[in-house]
Amino acid sequence: MTITVNVELGSRSYPIFIGSALLETAGERIAVLRPAARCAIVTDVNVDAAHGDALRKSLSQAGIEHSTIVIPAGEASKSFAMLETVVDAIIGAKLERRDLVIAFGGGVVGDLAGFAASIVRRGMDFVQIPTSLLAQVDSSVGGKTGINTQRGKNLVGAFHQPVMVIADTNVLRTLPAREFRAGYAEVVKYGLINKPEFFDWLEAGREGIFGFGNELGEAVATSCRAKAEVVAADETETGMRALLNLGHTFGHALEGATGYDSARLVHGEGVSIGMTLAHEFSNHMNLCDADSVIRVRDHLRAVGLPVSVSEIPGNPLDAATLMKFIAQDKKVSRGRLTFILTKGLGQSYIADDVSPEKVMSFLEEKTLK
Amino acid sequence: MTITVNVELGSRSYPIFIGSALLETAGERIAVLRPAARCAIVTDVNVDAAHGDALRKSLSQAGIEHSTIVIPAGEASKSFAMLETVVDAIIGAKLERRDLVIAFGGGVVGDLAGFAASIVRRGMDFVQIPTSLLAQVDSSVGGKTGINTQRGKNLVGAFHQPVMVIADTNVLRTLPAREFRAGYAEVVKYGLINKPEFFDWLEAGREGIFGFGNELGEAVATSCRAKAEVVAADETETGMRALLNLGHTFGHALEGATGYDSARLVHGEGVSIGMTLAHEFSNHMNLCDADSVIRVRDHLRAVGLPVSVSEIPGNPLDAATLMKFIAQDKKVSRGRLTFILTKGLGQSYIADDVSPEKVMSFLEEKTLK
Structure with a gap:
């Protein structure tokens, strides 16, 4: 059973798909949303190890070209240095304006990758595939993205809405x-x-x-x-x-x-x-x-x-x-x-x-x- | 003679004031726009030396608390490193959400300070006081802000409109x-x-x-x-x-x-x-x-x-x-x-x-x- 929640924000409205085993059909959904788009997956080492292959397989089956940018797991990745690294990798993947960033992970990945997407070429679209319960119920809605600084948490960031969210509850089984x-x-x-x-x-x-x-x-x-x-x-x-x-x-x-x-x-x-x-x-x-x-x-x-x-x-x-x-x-x-x-x-x-x-x-x- | 051009962008509309000797009354205009706001001036060493005191005097006369963040002049300042420095200084100046960043300089300052303002606390308002002809006729309209990376110019940035632009043509007399x-x-x-x-x-x-x-x-x-x-x-x-x-x-x-x-x-x-x-x-x-x-x-x-x-x-x-x-x-x-x-x-x-x-x-x- 898949539940769809529509986040109504005028021209920035987007759907959240919620259900089990949705990772397997992520490629199809993305191909329907944005035909011929290439994707840069941003994920962390843990999520990549547990679920990276499943996502890549789904994208490949749907004929979607993709590359993967892997960051260290943990809050320390929400830094200016890691932002620069991810931004540079997205630009280096030669994504064009209609291509997509996929934020594949928990809150840290969502905040960092969403923020990076918001500032590359002054705003690229991104798809969120949250892999923690927190990210599914919190960062999947609202468009808050950002990083931390020495002076405090989330003091730097942007409001940037995803174009689609895929929340697969099966993925949560591997969470501590x-x-x-x-x-x-x-x-x-x-x-x-x-x-x-x-x-x-x-x-x-x-x-x-x-x-x-x-x-x-x-x-x-x-x-x-x-x-x-x-x-x-x-x-x-x-x-x-x-x-x-x-x-x-x-x-x-x-x-x-x-x-x-x-x-x-x-x-x-x-x-x-x-x-x-x-x-x-x-x-x-x-x-x-x-x-x-x-x-x-x-x-x-x-x-x-x-x-x-x-x-x-x-x-x-x-x-x-x-x-x-x-x-x-x-x-x-x-x-x-x-x-x-x-x-x-x-x-x-x-x-x-x-x-x-x-x-x-x-x-x-x-x-x- | 002061000419006012209104940039019509719905809730993000703003006026551009154009004329000579407008720097002297900048404080008054800002105090009218946003009473009791504090300001962080972002400027470069050259503009600071030539016109910084005039702007600070005008702000002080209008009872506006302010601090100044000075960056090196030149395109090299449109970097991730300088962005982090400016963002950190704005946060360090303890500006609150209704306070203002003032981008006081040419295109480099406008692009960098405007981008910094756009990402501090996910978006702070900024006033632009362009001091080059290029900045007055180009970056004063359109809200494009950003920095360069190794891979190209302005590949990273945000659309962020100023709340007011003050274009003083007298200031242009000191331009090379x-x-x-x-x-x-x-x-x-x-x-x-x-x-x-x-x-x-x-x-x-x-x-x-x-x-x-x-x-x-x-x-x-x-x-x-x-x-x-x-x-x-x-x-x-x-x-x-x-x-x-x-x-x-x-x-x-x-x-x-x-x-x-x-x-x-x-x-x-x-x-x-x-x-x-x-x-x-x-x-x-x-x-x-x-x-x-x-x-x-x-x-x-x-x-x-x-x-x-x-x-x-x-x-x-x-x-x-x-x-x-x-x-x-x-x-x-x-x-x-x-x-x-x-x-x-x-x-x-x-x-x-x-x-x-x-x-x-x-x-x-x-x-x-």
């Missing part, structure tokens, strides 16, 4: 369990933003999802649809798109404070702790009932995700360090902090006048050992 | 005569594309222009208006915007073949020779009358611009080398060449099926010593 869980945090997020009934469904259906049942494709599709709704309403993140940052201001600060060391914390784990903190902070500000906080925390914990700062291994994190990273976050406006807070399960909203002092005192409490 | 002339080649181009009456006016009025009379501001304004018309009709260069490349396919090849060595050839000189070649090639193909070729060549020569390959100092260029660069040019589509040809003065059109063999034999004739 920890990475699958981390991606699941973003699935939960869509329920917590504004779909309480989806959160209920997840509470009931999590075994099917984690057992690679049909529920997994449905959860991916619902997540993509939820994100697409928000993005369609606000493509460049000036307004309600900020809701997608639920848990992310805290989460980014945790990632920054742990030096993006994936041994200690991966993005989805940061989001899991961040969403829990956002609910706890909302409760602390008398905005959100305690029951909702407990349901969120229990569900995330039940699937094996961390929900508190103290669960992060290594040196304890202190509130001042976290505040420093929060202040650097790109969602700062004229000295007041913008946070996504919630009035209860699935009732998140954008609060753009949060007092740094209140966040600080809350964090001090949360980082006490 | 050679650079002023080179910029003038692009002014002539607008006449040759589709405004024969503007070309007539230039033939009659060139002394006023080169004497910094009122004709200069008028010529800049007419050029900006001409380019704005084309760009508004075709923002991302899929169709008629290609007309702006009149003389540029040959010109870029000449620049490439001379290694972008400005001692031998600057961009506008390449365009001057390129436009002459485009008319000669059109005549060679029996498309354009000989009288038009002569008028174009005579006018360019009269202002001191080169009009033939043999005028380029240094080792003679050969046809095969030029063809190699033409084939790498981004306006290649499926093996046929796209050239801007002309049916006579001011009657340029896009020819997308030019035979590489005919270009080669024409170039062989033109590069014979």
Whole structure:
């Protein structure tokens, strides 16, 4: 069963195909979309080893000329140096304007290859084949691409929409369990933003999802649809798109404070702790009932995700360090902090006048050992 | 006298202010446009030395906080390394989303700073204050930004429109005569594309222009208006915007073949020779009358611009080398060449099926010593 979610963005609209065993037919879909186009596959060493041949076989069978650019796995590849390498390789592959870049991998590959595509010849089209749960439910929608700098995560990038996304849930079977869980945090997020009934469904259906049942494709599709709704309403993140940052201001600060060391914390784990903190902070500000906080925390914990700062291994994190990273976050406006807070399960909203002092005192409490 | 040209691009529309002594009031205009915004000025050492204080004084008088990022002058600054430096400096200046980057300089600064602005935080607004004639009549309209790579010029970049352009013709008085002339080649181009009456006016009025009379501001304004018309009709260069490349396919090849060595050839000189070649090639193909070729060549020569390959100092260029660069040019589509040809003065059109063999034999004739 293949589910199609259309991301409606006017002339930049595109389909997301979700299902199992879609990698095998990727070549056909691309040939239909863009006859006679050549492709440069950008992927990382792990994805290349596990699934590269399957994709190349599919492209060849569809008569598509292709070359492969392999980058090291891991967040460190989201750098200026690797951007230059990939850009140079795409140009070197002699792709013309109507040809395609294929971003084949998780979030790092998607962000880097999408950004590279956006700046080669001032914008080349790209197809995204996300191979992690996080990438399927998050970066497959919204067109955010980018790299990190010494000064922070994703501070450099572009909005660049793919022309097609192919999300094959079979590919997720080779993901490490920890990475699958981390991606699941973003699935939960869509329920917590504004779909309480989806959160209920997840509470009931999590075994099917984690057992690679049909529920997994449905959860991916619902997540993509939820994100697409928000993005369609606000493509460049000036307004309600900020809701997608639920848990992310805290989460980014945790990632920054742990030096993006994936041994200690991966993005989805940061989001899991961040969403829990956002609910706890909302409760602390008398905005959100305690029951909702407990349901969120229990569900995330039940699937094996961390929900508190103290669960992060290594040196304890202190509130001042976290505040420093929060202040650097790109969602700062004229000295007041913008946070996504919630009035209860699935009732998140954008609060753009949060007092740094209140966040600080809350964090001090949360980082006490 | 200040002339305002509005570039109509829907939500990305912006004004170009053209006149003398506009630098002194730049701060006021920026304060009106974006109250309380802070600015990061990106400029080169020469412009900073000649006009930096005047701009900073104007900003300070208008109560605008600012910092300055100074890059080396010259085409070599359009590199990945310098892009990273400028991006890092903009982020380091702690600009927030509503703040502004000011691109203060010629084409190199505009292309680099505009591109940097486009990718910091996935897109920051920028104001352009072009200080060369070329930048005032060319890069001030169209939103093309970018850098060079080993493989070619402007192969990496973004379409990113400024929010305002301030073109002060007084600033042009400090330009070297050679650079002023080179910029003038692009002014002539607008006449040759589709405004024969503007070309007539230039033939009659060139002394006023080169004497910094009122004709200069008028010529800049007419050029900006001409380019704005084309760009508004075709923002991302899929169709008629290609007309702006009149003389540029040959010109870029000449620049490439001379290694972008400005001692031998600057961009506008390449365009001057390129436009002459485009008319000669059109005549060679029996498309354009000989009288038009002569008028174009005579006018360019009269202002001191080169009009033939043999005028380029240094080792003679050969046809095969030029063809190699033409084939790498981004306006290649499926093996046929796209050239801007002309049916006579001011009657340029896009020819997308030019035979590489005919270009080669024409170039062989033109590069014979």
